[in-house]
Amino acid sequence: MKAGRFFLTFVVALAFFQRSTAQGGFQNASEDCKNNYSIFFELYKTKNYAEAFEGWKYTFDNCKEMTKNIYIYGPTIVKAKIDAEKDPNKKRKLIQLLYSIYDARNQYFPEKEGYVIGLKAMDMMVYEPQSEMETVFNTFQKALEMEPAEHSAAFFNNYFIMVVRMYQADSKQFDLNRVFETFNLISEALEINNNNYNRQIEEIQARIDANQANDKDLKTKERLEKELENYTKVETNIELQIAKIATCDRLTALYNDQTFEAHKEDINWLRRAAKLLQKERETEDGEKESCITMPIFLKIANALNNLEPSATSSRSVAKIALYNKDYNLAIESFKKAAELEADPVKRADDWRRAGEAMLLKGQLENAKLAALKSIQLNPRSGEGHILLAKVYAAAEGICGNNVFEKKAVYWAAIDKLKTAVSIDPSVANKAKKLIAEYSKRLPDKAISFQFNWKQGDKYTIGCWINETVLVDFDLK
Numbered sequence: 001m002k003a004g005r006f007f008l009t010f011v012v013a014l015a016f017f018q019r020s021t022a023q024g025g026f027q028n029a030s031e032d033c034k035n036n037y038s039i040f041f042e043l044y045k046t047k048n049y050a051e052a053f054e055g056w057k058y059t060f061d062n063c064k065e066m067t068k069n070i071y072i073y074g075p076t077i078v079k080a081k082i083d084a085e086k087d088p089n090k091k092r093k094l095i096q097l098l099y100s101i102y103d104a105r106n107q108y109f110p111e112k113e114g115y116v117i118g119l120k121a122m123d124m125m126v127y128e129p130q131s132e133m134e135t136v137f138n139t140f141q142k143a144l145e146m147e148p149a150e151h152s153a154a155f156f157n158n159y160f161i162m163v164v165r166m167y168q169a170d171s172k173q174f175d176l177n178r179v180f181e182t183f184n185l186i187s188e189a190l191e192i193n194n195n196n197y198n199r200q201i202e203e204i205q206a207r208i209d210a211n212q213a214n215d216k217d218l219k220t221k222e223r224l225e226k227e228l229e230n231y232t233k234v235e236t237n238i239e240l241q242i243a244k245i246a247t248c249d250r251l252t253a254l255y256n257d258q259t260f261e262a263h264k265e266d267i268n269w270l271r272r273a274a275k276l277l278q279k280e281r282e283t284e285d286g287e288k289e290s291c292i293t294m295p296i297f298l299k300i301a302n303a304l305n306n307l308e309p310s311a312t313s314s315r316s317v318a319k320i321a322l323y324n325k326d327y328n329l330a331i332e333s334f335k336k337a338a339e340l341e342a343d344p345v346k347r348a349d350d351w352r353r354a355g356e357a358m359l360l361k362g363q364l365e366n367a368k369l370a371a372l373k374s375i376q377l378n379p380r381s382g383e384g385h386i387l388l389a390k391v392y393a394a395a396e397g398i399c400g401n402n403v404f405e406k407k408a409v410y411w412a413a414i415d416k417l418k419t420a421v422s423i424d425p426s427v428a429n430k431a432k433k434l435i436a437e438y439s440k441r442l443p444d445k446a447i448s449f450q451f452n453w454k455q456g457d458k459y460t461i462g463c464w465i466n467e468t469v470l471v472d473f474d475l476k
Contacts (some may be wrong), residue, residue: 033063037070044073049080060101064108071105075123082127095127114147118155125158133169137162144185149192153230156186160238167245176250183242184272190235195342197228232345239279246276248291255296260303270304274316292319311341315350322357330357348378355387359394365464367391382424386431389416392465393438399463404451407443408461411469414438435475445473 029037040055056077059070078098085091102120106113121139128136140159143151163182166174204221207213255273263269277291277300291297301316318333334354341347355370368391374384392413400406417431417438443453448471453459457471 029063029066033059033066037063037066040077041069041073044077049077050084052077053081060104064104068105068109071101071109074101075119079123098123098127112147112150114143114145115150117146118143118151122155122158125162133162133165137166141182144189148185149189151189153227153234156190156231157234157237160186160241164241164245176245176254179242179245180254180272180276183238183246184275186238187235187275190231190238191343193231194228194235197224197231198342198344200224201228242276243279246279248294251276251291252294255294255300257296257299260296260299264299264303265307267304267308270300270307271310271312273300274304274312278316278319290319292316292323309336309340311337311346311350314340318350318353318357322353325360327357327361330354331361344377345381348374348376348381348384351377352384352387355391359387359391364391364395364398368464380423382420382427382431385416385420385423386427386434389413389420389431389434389438392416392467393434393441395463395465396441399461399465402451404443404448404453405459405461407441408459408469408471409465410438410442411459411472411475412461412465412467414475415467415469439475442473442475448473 036055036058040052040059043049043052043055056070056074059066060074063070075098078094078101082091082094082098085094099120102116102123106116117139121136121143124132124136124139140155140162143155144159160183163174163179167176167179201221201224204213204217204224207217208221255277263273274297277294277297280290297316298320301313301320304310305313305317314333314337318330318337321327321329321333331354334350334357338347338350338354341350351370352374355367355374358364358367358370368388371384371388371391374381374387378384390413392409395409397406399409414435417435420431421428445455448454453471455471455473458468459471460466460468
């Protein structure tokens with residue numbers, strides 16, 4: 001019975017292999033190659049990597065051009081063997097075998113060489129000692145040079161970790177210029193991928209809205225959204241790391257009148273300078289700050305906007321306009337940035353910033369609409385809800401005919417802040433401070449009772465706010 005089951009499994013695996021192998025090398029492979037492949041492949045599918053090693057190793061040594069699958073499945077099998085090996089010498093030989101899989105793949109199936117070298121770099125990061133840090137970094141660098149964009153989110157994240165390690169280990173040999181240069185290359189690659197995924201998602205969503213989507217579209221959209229989420233997480237992580245290094249004092253040495261004159265018509269230099277200078281850092285109070293107050297930023301922003309109107313250049317102009325309290329220009333420029341931006345997360349931030357400028361200008365109804373657009377574009381962020389809360393709080397005295405109705409806006413504001421806390425832990429401290437502040441401004445319980453409002457009642461705030469709130473005096 002066992003022999004029968006094994007034979008059936010073998011036949012199924014072999015049939016699957018024949019269907020899934022596009023390379024003609026299978027047709028010319030020996031029976032030993034075919035048999036060993038089928039055996040190790042079936043063991044691989046059931047995650048019996050240790051048992052799969054022998055069959056896999058035979059195909060790797062003797063059937064190099066048979067199928068690319070040897071090199072796709074090989075790393076998982078060999079890494080399991082490495083992790084189980086206790087002898088340091090044997091472990092090192094297995095690590096070298098792992099690296100050779102990637103080299104052999106590029107030799108016999110070279111269609112994605114940069115991507116494959118990137119896979120090798122990530123494994124080297126795990127298995128190479130600290131003394132080989134430069135070799136690991138150079139492998140990452142080679143992968144990016146050969147293929148600037150089509151790498152996994154993990155590749156870009158690990159690459160920048162190596163950049164930071166190189167800088168921390170020897171800031172003289174690996175100076176700030178190299179850190180920022182690599183950061184720019186990585187962030188541009190992430191932007192290319194983000195924009196590509198967003199365009200594909202928008203195309204599929206258009207078919208969904210038109211009732212023209214099929215099951216494949218839905219699955220593709222789900223996959224793209226997961227990949228986009230990974231890229232967004234990596235981008236956030238990298239920006240947190242660069243913010244610690246790219247202080248305004250350090251950036252002054254790179255971006256000043258002298259360097260501007262030398263690069264004022266260089267689009268790439270201007271774009272990268274604007275991006276780094278407006279990079280926001282979180283202070284101890286939870287507020288955001290950047291280097292846009294540096295005098296050179298205005299020159300860079302204007303030069304970039306004149307040469308290449310884009311989301312980045314419009315955003316740069318908007319931020320400096322907001323700093324200079326030119327709210328009309330800030331609103332116009334943030335809206336322009338949102339119009340040109342492909343990434344919905346960045347577009348959401350542009351609308352939020354436009355809403356903040358509207359709030360400062362006293363355009364409360366428009367500020368509410370901007371906040372709602374921001375929330376729609378990035379529902380996982382609490383920032384849009386915080387803006388909406390500030391807009392409602394600013395409406396005290398506008399909506400209503402008596403002191404209860406005029407102050408009820410604070411319940412609406414607090415509701416939005418609670419939503420922000422529930423969906424986005426990163427804004428919790430900021431939101432809780434505002435909740436404490438707004439709770440002090442709620443309608444007085446005794447005065448409210450005179451207007452026939454008591455604890456637990458529901459009240460709908462009129463005018464453009466149009467929110468129903470729960471009367472709750474215990475928040476005070």
